[in-house]
Amino acid sequence: MKLNKYLLLLVAAGSILTSCSSEEEIPKTDGDADLQEKSIEGNLEREIKDFVWKGLNFWYLYKAEVPKLQDDAFATQNEYIDFMDSYSSPESFFNNGLLYEGDRFSWIVDNYEDLENSFAGVRTTTGINYGLSYISSDSNDLVGIIRYVVPGSPADNENLKRGMLFTEIDGQQLTVENYRSLLGGESLTFGFADYTANGIVTNGNVATVSKVQLNENPILVAKTLDVDGIKVGYLMYNSFVHDYDGELNDAFGQFKNDGITELVLDLRYNGGGRVSSAVDLASMITGQFNGEVIIRTRYNPTIDVQLSEASKVTKFDNMIFDGNESDHPGHTPTAINSLNLDKVYVIATRSSASASELIINGLAPYIDVVHVGQKTVGKVQASITLYDANPPYYEKTGLNTKHKYAMQPLISTSVNASGEAYPEGLIPDIEKVEKWDNFGTLGEMDEPLLATALNEIKSNRSFERTIKAGKFIPTYVGESLEDEDAYQNMYIDVPSEDSEIKKLKTTTFKD
Structure with missing residues (x-):
């Protein structure tokens, strides 16, 4: 079966049902919203959401699992637009309205240039690749380890090395609750630690590293x-x-x-x-x-x-x-x-x-x-x-x-x-x-x-x-x-x- 580009757009304005009978036609009024044909064109958020629906309707691997992505999901254009308008943003429309619940890997971005850069190995980073672990089984405190440092990066210039441990960012202990926000800053002051007979203990050494746009050779x-x-x-x-x-x-x-x-x-x-x-x-x-x-x-x-x-x-x-x-x-x-x-x-x-x-x-x-x-x-x-x-x-x-x-x-x-x-x-x-x-x-x-x-x-x-x-x-x-x-x-x-x-x-x- 060949797929129509978008079923609802084929319905001409005059063919959308707006009358009760051939004898009596109910005129449209400004206050009768259900009888007004709503528009996508000229409304930027609707245009973006329309693109999201069309693209997923054709390409999405899990299309068959999402009822609102089916070709016959909407009877009228107004119904389709009302569905779009019920989500506060293109991101919400994508993630909450159309994404299959078992899908962990699809996403939407508001700047495709950043996406293209990431695929080319270009990102804003300190140059540190790290892993994070619990310090102990009875604490939410975390320790990070530098797994490698990108050559020529700010971290490399600060002489940071694979195997160095850190427990603090900007003077705050890393925890399960705060590590994303602390590591998300543009300039990070790492507080380092050592393995000792008493476990992982801070050693007083620090290094401040700013993020830059970096092209990383894999x-x-x-x-x-x-x-x-x-x-x-x-x-x-x-x-x-x-x-x-x-x-x-x-x-x-x-x-x-x-x-x-x-x-x-x-x-x-x-x-x-x-x-x-x-x-x-x-x-x-x-x-x-x-x-x-x-x-x-x-x-x-x-x-x-x-x-x-x-x-x-x-x-x-x-x-x-x-x-x-x-x-x-x-x-x-x-x-x-x-x-x-x-x-x-x-x-x-x-x-x-x-x-x-x-x-x-x-x-x-x-x-x-x-x-x-x-x-x-x-x-x-x-x-x-x-x-x-x-x-x-x-x-x-x-x-x-x-x-x-x-x-x-x-x-x-x-x-x-x-x-x-x-x-x-x-x-x-x-x-x-x-x-x-x-x-x-x-x-x-x-x-x-x-x-x-x-x-x-x-x-x-x-x-x-x-x-x-x-x-x-x-x-x-x-x-x-x-x-x-x-x-x-x-x-x-x-x-x-x-x-x-x-x-x-x-x-x-x-x-």
Whole structure:
């Protein structure tokens, strides 16, 4: 069934029922609101809400579960507008009126430029990536630990390091109730602490760090290790950001030149990102499966029925930007540096989600994937950015320039080539939790999670003490980026010109 662009807009003004019989016509009066045809155009808040409804009505993965998103949900335009007007803002309309109750990952923003920046790795930050835990089981007081510092950031300039503990911000003890507001400031004074025989105790050291707009390279560490004569590549990769795919490919080129035979891919803090970057990374790890299926995708029934099965698969590739050159002017396809490995060690934890999980699950039918760490989040759905523009809304053609609202709704779900998914999270093959009193240095062979993977590559008793040391196992309360809209999100590219999704624009939306 083809979907009308918007059922109610097809009803001409004169055809909306405003009479009781053919003999007696009741005239409209200013005081008879129910008989007045209400207008969307010219009312900015209604225009935004109208865009929200239209975009979700077509794209939303859970459309069938939301009664007010059905094509026949409203009998008249006035009924539809009354429904919109019953919500105080576009945010309330989206979150409380139309969002499926089981959806944790769709969102709306009032400035799409901020959203685009976050997807490009640009954010306002101190440069500190942190985790938060209860100090003790009988207190709401929290301790934070610096998990890593972005090179060149304000925190880096203050010489802050991985493993440093903090318990106070601006002189106030962090608690479950206040940590979001304290860490949300533009300038933060950290009060540091130490592990002692008496527990975690403040040490009197402080550092003030201001937030700036920062472009973070997700490749934090890329190096080749010599493990008893075995060349092992180690990559600490913190987000799937398309803008850095070229640098990611260069790192694999260096691994290839170094002659590595084993790879440890560290995704312990990677909450996800762009699907095409995940596919490229999987293709860099392998290379021998070009053209084979890595994931199979499903959409809501309105979309799914119009697409061929061939169009709902994503395959290993051998070129960066393959099929997506149009949204990267000035770029030309670049051959992927593939390692042709038949085994990979992946460090993934409770902070690893979406595209990170896609790597593990997508590779599993083809090569041996050894998952070191913890159970992952369990995020199998992907989203797309929708603008108040011409249908199908994922491009800025005909953009409504009176506002900058955009949506990032879930539009698809996926399984791997074997039909397997991970809605409850991926279970590690080797369980290992970061102990905060034995944190280690990322990329060094005695860092406990890396050492655990290296022990699997070749038994090395010198790592055993490092792996087993430490007592403080955190009870996580929060972490960096959790207040960002894109937290643990997986999103797809703008469809290429020859894709079936792209052609839905001409076959589905009719005036």
